Amino acid sequence: MDSFPVVIVSGLSGSGKSTALNVFEDLGFFCVDGIPAKLVPSLASMFAKERTEGYTGLAVGMDLRQDNLMEHWSQVLQELEHQGMCPQVVYIESSNQILMRRYASTRRPHPLESKRLSLESALTRERELLEPVRALADFVIDTSHFSVHDLRRTLQEKWTSLIHARKGLKVHLISFGFKYGVPSEADIVQDLRFLPNPYFDERLRPFSGKDDEVREFVYQHDTGQEFLARLIDFFLFSLPLYEAEGRYRLTIALGCTGGRHRSVATTEAVHAALKQEGYPVSIEHRHMDLG
Numbered sequence: 001m002d003s004f005p006v007v008i009v010s011g012l013s014g015s016g017k018s019t020a021l022n023v024f025e026d027l028g029f030f031c032v033d034g035i036p037a038k039l040v041p042s043l044a045s046m047f048a049k050e051r052t053e054g055y056t057g058l059a060v061g062m063d064l065r066q067d068n069l070m071e072h073w074s075q076v077l078q079e080l081e082h083q084g085m086c087p088q089v090v091y092i093e094s095s096n097q098i099l100m101r102r103y104a105s106t107r108r109p110h111p112l113e114s115k116r117l118s119l120e121s122a123l124t125r126e127r128e129l130l131e132p133v134r135a136l137a138d139f140v141i142d143t144s145h146f147s148v149h150d151l152r153r154t155l156q157e158k159w160t161s162l163i164h165a166r167k168g169l170k171v172h173l174i175s176f177g178f179k180y181g182v183p184s185e186a187d188i189v190q191d192l193r194f195l196p197n198p199y200f201d202e203r204l205r206p207f208s209g210k211d212d213e214v215r216e217f218v219y220q221h222d223t224g225q226e227f228l229a230r231l232i233d234f235f236l237f238s239l240p241l242y243e244a245e246g247r248y249r250l251t252i253a254l255g256c257t258g259g260r261h262r263s264v265a266t267t268e269a270v271h272a273a274l275k276q277e278g279y280p281v282s283i284e285h286r287h288m289d290l291g
Contacts, residue, residue, distance in 0.1 A: 004048035005029075005057030006085050008040075008076075010133050011092030012126055013111055014099045016143045016151050017061055020092055023155045024059035033061030037072040041079035048085065062133075064126055065111050073133060090155070091130075091137035095144045095184075096123045138170050138249050140185045145286070158282040169243040170280045172251045175209070175267040177259025177287040186253035190231070190266075195224055198261040208288055209264025218265045228266065232273045239279065259287030 007029065009020045018033070025031045030047065040060050047058050062069060062076075080087045094102075100119055103110060112122035134140060139158050143151055158172070174183050182189055198204035198217045207214050219225050235252070242250055254270070256262035264285050274281040 004044070004085060006044050006080060006087045007057065007059040008062055008087055008089045009059060009092070010062045010089065010130065010137075011141075012094060012099060012123070012130065013063060013065075014102045014106075015092040015094040016141075016146070016148075017063065017092050019148055019151050020090060020141075020155055021059055021061050023152050024057075024159075027156070027159065028056035029059040030055045030057075031059045031061070034065060035060070037062055037069050037076050040076050041083065044080055044085060044087075045083055048083065063111075064129060070129060070132065077136070088139075089133065089137040090158075091134045091140045092151075093127075093134070093140065093142055093185075095142075096120060096127075098144045099123055136248060139172065139282075140249070140251065142183065142185050145180075154284055157284070169239060169247055170249040171239065171274055171282070172249065173267050173271050173274075173281060173283045174251065174253040175259055175263035175283075175285045175288065176253055176255045177257060177263070177290065178255050179257055180259060180287045180290060182255065183251070183253045183286060185251050187250050188252045190252070190254045192254055192256045192262045192266055195227075195256070195262045195266075196220065197257070199258065204261070207261075208285075209261050209266070209268060214261050215265045215269075218262050228269055231266070232270060235270065235274065236277060239274075259285070259290065264288050 007024060009017050009024070011017050021031045021033055032043070035043070040062070043060070044058055047055070077087060100123070103119060110119055110122040110126070112126055113119050117125065141151065141154060146154070174186065176183055178193070195218050198207070198214050201217065204214055204217055209215065209218070219228060239250070254263050254267050267283060267285070271281055271283045
């Protein structure tokens with residue numbers, strides 16, 4: 001990236017923002033959390049001008065603990081862009097059920113929780129207030145079924161894909177299993193359960209869609225090969241249209257029954273095709289290891 005990298009990490013309380021900041025710190029970023037939103041452009045400007053040695057970029061944690069965040073949110077982004085920066089917004093979220101379980105284990109109060117507002121109501125209210133932040137995010141990461149290591153790996157992969165790609169529409173591909181649920185953040189969902197299933201071949205069952213044997217089995221017939229070609233053509237046709245409408249990001253989920261064979265093989269193929277076309281594309285195999 002030509003300009004000084006600035007990453008804003010936001011999202012729901014308890015979803016993993018602190019862990020995300022730790023990841024960026026390990027990537028060489030100077031990380032700060034909790035400063036007033038209106039000071040972020042000044043801090044970013046100072047770092048950009050000084051080109052502070054030893055730091056890859058600046059990562060800032062922003063959430064509802066900061067007073068008047070939503071009042072200053074748009075202004076912060078505009079000032080950063082006016083300075084010639086292209087801030088990347090990472091939004092971390094999780095389901096209310098998971099967040100309530102996490103708060104029960106830590107016994108810490110939610111920032112919006114009060115005598116008049118229960119924990120569940122506080123979570124719902126926070127989600128509503130932060131929707132404008134989520135809508136403009138470059139990456140939305142749902143940590144409902146993530147371990148700390150899953151979040152770390154996902155962030156590292158997404159950031160690596162971002163810094164080596166062109167600016168423009170950012171595409172995130174997710175392979176998943178319908179038996180575990182459709183990713184809530186998906187903009188497009190493609191069902192692949194009509195393709196030949198390697199699960200029923202005992203020899204292939206232990207492998208995944210990353211293995212040549214599985215890929216060859218899934219696309220052994222002309223109809224499968226034609227489907228894959230048409231699917232890639234569809235994305236190459238439609239992505240510029242999404243970009244022309246001003247979309248910052250697009251999340252595409254491709255699913256089979258268990259999320260290990262057909263969905264992984266297809267997602268890998270689509271990822272390779274979009275990457276070859278120069279799209280900033282990241283990939284996540286959400287359920288590949290759950291079987």
